[in-house]
Amino acid sequence: MSQLKKSWVQSANTANHPFPLNNLPYGVFSVAEEEPRCGVAIGDMILDLAAAEEVGLIDLADAPVFDLPFWNDFMDLGSEAWDALRERLTGLLVEGATEQAAVEPHLVPMSSVQMHMPIVVSEYTDFYAGRHHAFNVGTMFRGPENALPPNWLHIPIGYNGRASSVILSGSDVRRPWGQLKGPNDTLPRFAPCARFDIELEMGAIVGTSSDGPITVQEADDNIFGYVLLNDWSARDIQAWEYQPLGPFQAKATATSISPWIVTKAALEPFRCHTPAREFELLDHLKDCGPMLYDIDLEVTLAPEGKDASTIARTNYNEMYYSAAQQLAHHTTSGCAMNVGDLLGSGTISGPQKENRGSLLELSWGAKDPFILDTGETRSFIEDGDTLTLKGAARGDGYTIGFGDCVGTVLPALDNPFKH
Amino acid sequence: MSQLKKSWVQSANTANHPFPLNNLPYGVFSVAEEEPRCGVAIGDMILDLAAAEEVGLIDLADAPVFDLPFWNDFMDLGSEAWDALRERLTGLLVEGATEQAAVEPHLVPMSSVQMHMPIVVSEYTDFYAGRHHAFNVGTMFRGPENALPPNWLHIPIGYNGRASSVILSGSDVRRPWGQLKGPNDTLPRFAPCARFDIELEMGAIVGTSSDGPITVQEADDNIFGYVLLNDWSARDIQAWEYQPLGPFQAKATATSISPWIVTKAALEPFRCHTPAREFELLDHLKDCGPMLYDIDLEVTLAPEGKDASTIARTNYNEMYYSAAQQLAHHTTSGCAMNVGDLLGSGTISGPQKENRGSLLELSWGAKDPFILDTGETRSFIEDGDTLTLKGAARGDGYTIGFGDCVGTVLPALDNPFKH
Structure with a gap:
């Protein structure tokens, strides 16, 4: 190193x-x-x-x-x-x-x-490529037997997000309204989100356009650099809307990115291998070398006017699929990718409870609220909370830091149509 | 009129x-x-x-x-x-x-x-707001009891598509490769799509930006005009990838639009009402007048070098949700919408077999191939087929025509990584 x-x-x-x-x-x-x-x-x-x-x-x-x-x-x-x-x-x-x-x-x-904002975001895609996160969320939504969908170990599952929702770290985030229906409600209602959450992710920035399927090596070559990315998520909106076409408004309020693009070149000494594969990947998705990076990540939560508590610590090396594999998959159908496209890694959780990159996982869907250093408890984000993502690759006597990715959640508007 | x-x-x-x-x-x-x-x-x-x-x-x-x-x-x-x-x-x-x-x-x-291309497409969203189509596809994928998801009658279900895939009518469409796994296969494979399809849709073009939730009336005011839209779809890729986050590469090969934007003003005499509601819509999605348009639509298929057969006839008035209701829903979470955003209506099928706006429905998932005027049969698109969408609103002695939306499907490449 x-x-x-x-x-x-x-x-x-x-x-x-x-x-x-x-x-x-x-x-x-x-x-x-x-x-x-x-x-x-x-x-x-x-x-x-x-x-x-x-x-x-x-x-x-x-x-x-x-x-x-x-x-x-x-x-x-x-x-x-x-x-x-x-x-x-x-x-x-x-x-x-x-x-x-x-x-x-x-x-x-x-x-x-x-x-x-360091770039004009051309289009934004969010993946679901951290195995611990997918297993945790799948267990909560569908039970442990059906936690990982059958395709999950074969392709990096992703969905198109909304580029217009990507904002710079430091911008406040307004708690959204949305259509909600609890499991015991007869009918849905339009109300402020009660289960507002973060997702601790890395964002990869596409720096070279492509106009057809590309290999994993070409995809890796086309990535310019990385940022921290917080994919703010409205879990109650998501639970009601996501079948059958995936998350939509639950993910459209905001996605915050850190202000500094850490280049692929700066991260080169920190490359590491993806985990052992349960199924061999098909040729077009196979690793072409060490594809992940050893980057320590953490999340802090500070209630309004109070000190921050670290609520999660994990590492980018917990991913199952690298950004290059995600980008290669993204092009398989012939989809053109452009300079400025942003790819979210998916939530990066680790194997332990303290490694979970979302409040949904940390509080296990509000069944097991977690305790802050201030003594308060949390299941989901409360108004005034400031959430911060931090990232650092630690070398021999030096650190490659990512600027923090920070956001404070403001209360929902009384009437969302008068903004 | x-x-x-x-x-x-x-x-x-x-x-x-x-x-x-x-x-x-x-x-x-x-x-x-x-x-x-x-x-x-x-x-x-x-x-x-x-x-x-x-x-x-x-x-x-x-x-x-x-x-x-x-x-x-x-x-x-x-x-x-x-x-x-x-x-x-x-x-x-x-x-x-x-x-x-x-x-x-x-x-x-x-x-x-x-x-x-008449516009720079800022972002592209595709909905699933035609009831006959949703019921038909849901029946094939999940059985008639679970055909319409519980949310379907309460919100216009949609997903973010890929703006980089939107192309002009007349551009050829290359049959994509993708990861596929048949119901009886043990493992997936990477192969050319064998179930390539069209979706007959209307596209609404957003002409005024918004930066927070807007009402249905505001949404209607913000729409500039309409085009015909063919959302080319790889059904076999879709079946394997779509759980749990929705369609991704299945919809990323191409979406064709007709070259002429027919303005909202030109369509004004053809406004008509949405169908009766099974459940009353929540206030923020309620109709604010006649929200659909009486536009005759049809699809023709011409095998290579042969005459075209009309394979479907339907009408835009078969939609359950209007473009304005889709746009209003799109903003509920605070999602910013921009000039040049394109909203696909979702496939427009009618109640009868001959009204179905996709080959998936017309051949009922290849179980019941349909016959062309040339005597040939089709389940899905074959190489060399030209698919054409046509649209016209018929007034008192005049017609408001949409330029045709045409695309010819080229064979898949031998090696998708050498294009």
């Missing part, structure tokens, strides 16, 4: 800092009244890439690609440009870089900026 | 012509090597709106909105502009119009153009 690369930006060398030179995650930021543009995090600073491009420190494309409020145009340049940018940024920011003096004026303190 | 409005474009006054002055459907076309731009069909001609705007015959926006290969920018001007354009076009093209001589140079024969 590689070691800490030192930068002349001293904060980046601090022990366990999320953004050392090894990371170089990409985001979109703005300062004061200026327009949002692309930047890269290094320690406590952001290098303004639009400015660096303007003065010629970075020169990768014929037209400016960083003076834009999204990374889509840069991604579209292709993987050679991705490699070239990372190499150039490493050269500019490494300890002893000859261009330090030229770069310094374009560093902005992270504390002074506002972050924005 | 209103009568034929006569135009000085004589072909528009021909009996049963699909594009009389009453219609004025919007599309995107190109001539020879020129760039695609917006146009309106009148008889056998297209009025070049980019040219008409350039010379000042039409002046609705500060910036040009018609010299673009999509109608999204015009839709985004809002419903007052929609009304103003229709009024202006009617004035320019009506018999006796004083500006006939100024308009004539900007008419292009329809026979000389290439049509293009």
